[in-house]
Amino acid sequence: MSDGTQSCRHSTLQLETSAYAAECGFKRPPPNKRAAATTKSGRVLKTSVEEKNTAATFPGPLVLPDDELHWDPKAPAQSFRSWLHEKHRNKITSTRKTLYVAAVPNVDPGVDFMQEWTIPNLNAGKNPTKRSKLDPTSAGDVEPLDPNDLIEYLTAFYHGLPVQPFPTPLRFVPWPDDKPKHRTPNPSSPPPKHIALATPSNLTRIRLRPSPHPPFTHQLNLDDILDAAIAMLPPDAYALVLLIEHDMYESPSDDFCCGRAYGGSRVAVVSSVRYRLELDRMQGIEGGHVWPASHCGRFVDGVLAEEEGFEFERDLEVQQVGVEEESPMRAAVDAAGKVEGEESGRGVWFSRVCRTVAHELGHCFGLDHCVYYACGMQGTAGMREDVRQPPYLCLVCLAKVGYAVSTELLGGGEVEKNGYVRERYEALWKVCARWDDVGMFAGFGAWLDRRLEQMTLET
Incomplete structure (x- = not known):
């Protein structure tokens, strides 16, 4: 999958929205509202995970020129609470599951x-x-x-x-x-x-x-x-x-x-x-910076530098995940980079279709496009943005799916919901391991591995 970008080491990662977000009018919900959006009550007394660590697992949406949030910066945020009380949401039942x-x-x-x-x-x-x-x-x-x-x-x-x-x-x-x-x-x-x-x-x-x-x-x-x-x-x-x-x-x-x-x-x-x-070149897709390398700080800076009439200063405060730091996003980028250039066309094709199918089925669960994080439920405005989106569900969207299955269908409580999330991650890790010669799956598998470690330390 060579396109001249393999020499990039992705040494710093973009964890927050890019400087272009302010230019197009997108304001990401602040940390307290992101934390509250994961709860049934819509309130939170304190952020349970320190924000820097959260960003190294669930970065903010990139918001680059011609992205979905560029064209629709006022897109509404759907919290867990608002999803839960949506009148027309289809609930999973024992006879329709x-x-x-x-x-x-x-x-x-x-x-x-x-x-x-x-x-x-x-x-x-x-x-x-x-x-x-x-x-x-x-x-x-x-x-x-x-x-x-x-x-x-x-x-x-x-x-x-x-x-x-x-x-x-x-x-x-x-x-x-x-x-x-x-x-x-x-x-x-x-x-x-x-x-x-x-x-x-x-x-x-x-x-x-x-x-x-x-x-x-x-x-x-x-x-x-x-x-x-x-x-x-x-x-x-x-x-x-x-x-x-x-x-x-x-x-x-x-x-x-x-x-x-x-x-x-x-x-x-x-x-x-x-x-x-084989359509990547025609569609302007830079193969060396698809997810997870789409969060490469050097790549984001390069995209913004090419935007005519837009000037910005690189903000190192939002690009602080270095080569040595062990975080889910760092692990994902490094793991994907190890197989770059060795991937099969069919494997890459399959990985992209998987992400889109999972996204579209998310709408059947009642999930709107996500604006809280870089997330598998983000909207996309074209193929270049599509391949930059992650395969995982963010904290807010996973709260919705976890509740729909573990609580509404299976009748469990908060403990069962947490167990469901872990079991889901473990099941996904096994699938990724079978496709570990494909960049997205190798990166997703490494992300899942570190995320499971985090969950163990948090309990």
Whole structure:
């Protein structure tokens, strides 16, 4: 995964929001409100963990130019208390607790032209008539993702809930109302305006459009796919996520959309195609500074230095985790750096899809986008920000998930909730250990290891 950044040692880490946060108007909730946001009462008498140590485990959101919080700096903060009293929140019950993962639909021969739509044209603008091979700096062609790997990850991430494959295969098929003239043996003929997503009991029309920009030629309508997911939701499902390998769009003004959840309807759809490693250069992703190295102080300073008209002074008070200090974030950066350059394209692809799927399912739990910390529930405004976000849940968001499972479903109290958090971390660590040749998983595993040590010392 070489892009010329491997020489960076990430010797200082950005623990607080960058200097750009003030420029765009984002004000992070102060420490006392962050601590209060983790409690059921919404109040806290004292901060239980000294703030510097907390920051070395759960840093603040970076807030760089063109990030989500740049464009929406007044986004509301959802505390544990406000989440708990949300009127329309879906609670987990003993009869509705299963998370379902629907694998990528098969493509029927009648719509086999769709197969070409998953192949990126990386030479767009150079020779548009020639289909591109993979970027020579990429990891090369990779086999499809295995939904069983994702099920294993989600079983740990949402520990305590059963996670199962959707019981019947899905298929993309022709939409019956489209006239036959839309499909001829001539490969240059335009595709129809619709296809259909078929289950054994339902057929949902899916709109298509030519992609407005490279690297893909056509896109599927996200809203229609979400409708299909709602129609096939099993009665015992708490939520369902449907995987797609095609590019998607949500509104006519969209360039593309990687995923979306209808939390109230308990469904999510995630497209994996934009996360492939060979697209990094085209999408402006700097591989050497994806999470956890996105918190590298040198990297953050470099991004801000390139922002036209913005001047700042580096604040060492918020970049104090040195090479020697043993903290979860330091351990994560060092562990990820050891495998940098050795990662498989499929492993990186899988790690990115995992983070997004877990995020979208979080919305089904009623979680809003997080503004308290750098967190897996942060919103993202594009692919460059997406790969900079962490896979963990922050203290506030984990309080919500922990309560939903250990208290609302299992009937436990505070002691059981703390035990749940530890068991969840241990389950995630085991999954990360299996993928320790991938930067995100190596970093997440090291972070989890140190976080478990912290929890032992705190008890």
